[in-house]
Amino acid sequence: MKPSPNLQATLKVLHLSGIAESLEVRLDQAREETLGYLEFLQIILQDEVERRHATSVQRLLKQAAFQEQKGLEEFDFTAMPGVNPKEIKDLATGLFIERKEHVILYGPPGTGKTHLAQALGNRACRSQYSVLFTTAAKLFRKLAAAKIDGSYEKAMRSFLKPQLLIIDDLGLTGFTQEQTEAFYEIIAERHHTGSIVVTSNRPPGDWPGLFPDQVLANSLMDRLAHKAHHIPLKGESYRKRGRPQKVTNS
Numbered sequence: 001m002k003p004s005p006n007l008q009a010t011l012k013v014l015h016l017s018g019i020a021e022s023l024e025v026r027l028d029q030a031r032e033e034t035l036g037y038l039e040f041l042q043i044i045l046q047d048e049v050e051r052r053h054a055t056s057v058q059r060l061l062k063q064a065a066f067q068e069q070k071g072l073e074e075f076d077f078t079a080m081p082g083v084n085p086k087e088i089k090d091l092a093t094g095l096f097i098e099r100k101e102h103v104i105l106y107g108p109p110g111t112g113k114t115h116l117a118q119a120l121g122n123r124a125c126r127s128q129y130s131v132l133f134t135t136a137a138k139l140f141r142k143l144a145a146a147k148i149d150g151s152y153e154k155a156m157r158s159f160l161k162p163q164l165l166i167i168d169d170l171g172l173t174g175f176t177q178e179q180t181e182a183f184y185e186i187i188a189e190r191h192h193t194g195s196i197v198v199t200s201n202r203p204p205g206d207w208p209g210l211f212p213d214q215v216l217a218n219s220l221m222d223r224l225a226h227k228a229h230h231i232p233l234k235g236e237s238y239r240k241r242g243r244p245q246k247v248t249n250s
């Protein structure tokens with residue numbers, strides 16, 4: 001049964017696009033299954049709720065600016081026996097964001113750090129948390145450029161606002177004094193407002209040596225690393241898998 005144009009117009013005015021979309025099918029279903037009034041109302045309102053949820057997840061995923069949509073489902077835990085699946089799945093519930101805790105994923109290249117960080121971010125979006133993914137290089141580049149054009153506060157806010165900030169590849173190189181101060185500000189400001197997921201090729205124990213200012217470095221480590229879930233990734237690069245084997249003439 002087609003809903004009348006009047007009804008469609010009313011649903012549009014009320015921004016009930018989820019109901020508008022499913023109404024025709026639901027009216028047929030109501031007839032066939034002789035649904036009660038309340039039951040019918042319940043079903044179409046649920047359609048609206050689901051549609052709104054899906055739209056908001058799509059918006060959050062877009063805002064998160066992931067490099068790739070990597071899910072936890074695609075992560076092969078058997079390939080990384082050092083990683084405890086239960087620990088990752090617990091983090092994927094988003095409780096660490098609720099508690100404003102941090103996560104540090106570290107290990108050699110190709111062990112799935114960026115994959116896992118994005119998978120946690122993806123789950124966070126699905127649980128309605130706002131997320132921003134950035135590489136450390138991009139974050140510092142943005143802040144440095146913003147300092148020049150007078151938009152530093154705005155740029156800094158963009159890193160403070162999301163409930164979860166993911167910083168990929170921290171510590172590939174040493175930090176300048178300016179970067180140390182900016183990073184300290186992010187850690188200190190976010191301390192009470194939101195979580196950070198960091199990936200790094202270096203274990204957190206090596207980080208202090210990357211900072212020129214040991215006072216800031218200690219304070220920073222105290223706030224970030226000492227209160228984080230540490231996830232070490234070990235072993236062979238996953239990228240090497242599937243590469244043709246070298247043929248040796250023996």
Ligand code: ADP
Binds near residue numbers: 076112115239
């Ligand atoms: P890292 O950030 O540690 O250098 P990535 O997360 O970029 O490594 O992983 C490299 C590639 O291998 C990516 O395409 C990633 O999806 C894949 N990968 C890594 N580990 C796994 C895994 N355990 N299961 C499935 N894919 C993996």
Ligand code: MG
Binds near residue numbers: 113114115168169199
């Ligand atoms: Mg990476």
